[in-house]
Amino acid sequence: MGAPTGPRTGWVERPSLGAVFFATFFVRFAFGITLAVFASYITGKSIGLGGSDYGTVGLVSAMAPVGEFSTVLLSGAAADRWGRFPVLFAGMGGSAVLFGLVTLTRAPIFLAGVNLAFGVASGAILAASLAVVGDLAGADERGYEMGRFDAVNLFGWIAGFAVGLVAFGSLPNARLGLVFLFGAVVLAGGLALAAVLVRREPIARGSPSYQLGRVLRTVFRRSVLLVTLPWLSIYMLIGTALVFLGVSANGVGVSPIYLGVLIAGGGSLLVVTQPYFGRLADREGRTRMMAIGASGFVALMAFASLLVAYGPRTPLLVAVGVSTLVALTYGPAALAALADLTSEISRATTMAIYSLTISLGMLLGLLLSTQLYARLGNGGLYLFFGALAVALAGLTLARYRERPTERSVPLTTPAR
Numbered sequence: 001m002g003a004p005t006g007p008r009t010g011w012v013e014r015p016s017l018g019a020v021f022f023a024t025f026f027v028r029f030a031f032g033i034t035l036a037v038f039a040s041y042i043t044g045k046s047i048g049l050g051g052s053d054y055g056t057v058g059l060v061s062a063m064a065p066v067g068e069f070s071t072v073l074l075s076g077a078a079a080d081r082w083g084r085f086p087v088l089f090a091g092m093g094g095s096a097v098l099f100g101l102v103t104l105t106r107a108p109i110f111l112a113g114v115n116l117a118f119g120v121a122s123g124a125i126l127a128a129s130l131a132v133v134g135d136l137a138g139a140d141e142r143g144y145e146m147g148r149f150d151a152v153n154l155f156g157w158i159a160g161f162a163v164g165l166v167a168f169g170s171l172p173n174a175r176l177g178l179v180f181l182f183g184a185v186v187l188a189g190g191l192a193l194a195a196v197l198v199r200r201e202p203i204a205r206g207s208p209s210y211q212l213g214r215v216l217r218t219v220f221r222r223s224v225l226l227v228t229l230p231w232l233s234i235y236m237l238i239g240t241a242l243v244f245l246g247v248s249a250n251g252v253g254v255s256p257i258y259l260g261v262l263i264a265g266g267g268s269l270l271v272v273t274q275p276y277f278g279r280l281a282d283r284e285g286r287t288r289m290m291a292i293g294a295s296g297f298v299a300l301m302a303f304a305s306l307l308v309a310y311g312p313r314t315p316l317l318v319a320v321g322v323s324t325l326v327a328l329t330y331g332p333a334a335l336a337a338l339a340d341l342t343s344e345i346s347r348a349t350t351m352a353i354y355s356l357t358i359s360l361g362m363l364l365g366l367l368l369s370t371q372l373y374a375r376l377g378n379g380g381l382y383l384f385f386g387a388l389a390v391a392l393a394g395l396t397l398a399r400y401r402e403r404p405t406e407r408s409v410p411l412t413t414p415a416r
Contacts, residue, residue, distance in 0.1 A: 017145075019197040020132045023088060024149065025156040026190020027125055030099065030183035032160020037168045041176045042108060056108055058370030063112045065366070067119025068359035075124035076131070076352025084128045084135075084348065085198055091124035092191040099184035103177040119359060126355045131348035134339035140282060142339055143289075147278020147332035154331070155270045224350065226399040227338045228357040230290070233392040234297055234330070235358045236365030237304075237385075270328065278332035286337035287400055293330025294396040299323040301385040309378065 039057045079087040098121065101114050130149070137145035167179050281289040300323040307316050335354070342350035372380030 016132060016198060017136060019085070019194040020088070020129045021149065021152045022197065023092060023125070023190055023194040024129055025152045026186055026193070027092060027095065027122075028153055028156025029160035029163075030095070030186040030190075031122070032157045032162075033164035033167065033186075034099065034102070034160075034180055034183045036161050036164025037176045037179050040168065040173060041102075041106060041180075042111060044106065044173060055370055055374055058366045060108050060112045060115060062363045062366045063115040064119035064122065065359035065361075065363035067116040068123035069119070069356055069363060071120045072123030072127055072352045072355045072359065073349060075120075076127040076349035076355075078124075079128040079131055079348035080346055084132045087124050087348075088128035088132075089191060089195065091121040091128070092187055092194070094121040095125070096184045096187035096191065099180045099187060102180040123352065123355045123359065126358075127348050127352040130335065130339070130351035130354065134342070134347045134351065137336075137339070139340060141279075143278035143281030143286070143332050143336040144275055145278070146335035146339065147275040147281070150278070150331040150335060151270045151272075151274035154274065154328070158270065224338065224341055224353060226395065227290075227334055227341070228353050230294060230330075230392055230395045230399070231334070231354065231357045232361040232364070233388045233395070234327075235361030236368070237297070237301060237388055238362075238365075240365045240369040240384075269325070273325070273328060274332055277329045278336065280329070281333035281336055286333045286340070289329050289333035290337070291396050291400050293327050293333065294392050296323050296326030296329065297392055298389045300327055301389045305382050305385045309382075 038061065039053075042057050042060055043053045045053065075087060075091075095118065098114050098117050102111065104110070133145055133149045134142070164179060167176070171178065277289065300320060303316055303319045303323055307313075307320065310316065338351065338354055339347065369381065369384050372384050374380075376383065
């Protein structure tokens with residue numbers, strides 16, 4: 001796979017992809033460590049949250065998806081018009097400043113405002129990063145490259161979340177602000193490293209002929225929506241789990257430190273599995289691997305409901321682990337499918353549709369799960385998981401029945 005030769009040439013492949021991968025890891029690591037303690041930081045409690053506490057946490061946490069949802073298309077348009085790396089670096093720098101601001105107060109209104117700005121920065125980072133990977137990956141190995149991106153992305157989340165859980169179990173509640181300061185330092189370090197990797201490369205100029213209205217008419221079509229909408233259900237589940245996992249573990253007697261070690265160990269598998277799943281998507285077809293991943297998520301929600309009912313029993317934990325591994329086949333295939341459906345001139349805007357769907361899923365998931373739990377207790381969670389499973393299965397079936405033409409390539413595509 002050579003460097004691109006279109007209007008935004010001048011990138012050297014390895015430094016460009018290296019910059020994106022390093023930036024992605026540090027961003028997700030920083031967000032992961034802070035998300036693990038956010039519920040306790042807002043409420044001032046590390047155990048024994050009541051219904052009103054869950055409602056407050058849900059509303060404050062939902063501001064990040066609101067910010068991302070309302071601005072990510074503009075971020076994608078900016079990356080298409082003015083270049084990928086200026087948008088990526090602006091998002092990282094802004095996030096570092098915002099992490100520092102969180103330490104100033106625990107007032108929910110202030111934190112909601114800061115979290116809203118987090119969402120804006122997060123959308124800019126994701127849209128620009130995915131566009132770079134899509135630009136540099138050929139169609140016959142796009143699944144593999146997206147798998148590498150997804151490995152870095154998810155491993156950053158999980159490693160950060162694991163470290164955050166350790167901090168949650170080690171620090172008194174009054175000192176949790178240190179986690180956000182550490183997150184700011186991590187982000188600043190990641191930004192500096194990514195900037196060094198691209199400093200000798202001409203930054204992508206973007207397209208002077210870019211027209212947002214024309215692009216939006218093409219990206220909001222059935223083939224794109226059937227790739228992105230399943231993420232709505234997936235991130236409704238993920239957003240809810242990440243925000244409340246630490247507090248829930250404490251409540252049933254599972255040490256956050258022990259949980260963090262388990263999550264970090266499982267997350268290390270992503271470095272191997274995601275690129276491999278991406279190669280399978282190149283070989284076997286995007287749709288087939290997306291269907292397998294969706295079945296894993298459906299099983300995961302079924303076993304999560306059993307965990308809520310019966311507690312952390314070993315067979316259920318094993319079943320959750322296996323289901324999670326199967327579910328991870330979804331990401332690389334879907335990202336590659338979405339990049340396949342766009343041209344370079346509009347790729348950042350189209351990949352922003354993915355980010356928009358994620359943010360909407362996080363928003364709806366946090367609002368619905370917290371309100372259902374506050375009103376119906378465990379029954380609300382069963383209803384929540386069941387509705388997500390039905391929606392995901394229906395959308396996957398619609399995509400599978402459409403069966404877009406997909407060209408298979410050998411699994412032995414050389415790794416670089």
